[in-house]
Amino acid sequence: MIIGPGKSGKTALAAFLEGGGPDIRRVQNMVYRKNTLDTPGAYLESPWMHHHLIAAAQDASCVVMTVDAAGKRWVYPPGFAKAFRVTVIGVVTRCDLPEADIQEARQQLRRAGITPPFYEISIYDKEGLERLRDVLAPYRPKALQPEK
Structure with missing residues (x-):
């Protein structure tokens, strides 16, 4: 499951993890794919929608929480990752932009x-991206892991 603020690269990351190219189409609902659950930024940005994210995580093997290094908004409530019963992995996106502040993103x-x-x-x-895919590989459902 991938969550984060709007325009932080969640859908592009999901497309990469699915094995395709970047999909720049914004999602307005949760999109269940073979390996990923892509969530709209509005679910995180609206506090009354947080319970939908927490409920959807029941189907996830891990949660990837993204922060846009070039963004200036702090959208995660303090301790929000503790609401999930699965492993939560922090990802800083858009690190290549000149206005990126990686230290502030890590602080978030x-x-x-x-x-x-x-x-x-x-x-x-x-x-x-390949390094992140390797980190996420153990969380893929067993039926979807390639045979050795």
């Missing part, structure tokens, strides 16, 4: 209750 993740390591990615940095 800490405030949300996530412990490091945090993964810094850009949709243009395939190495960082």
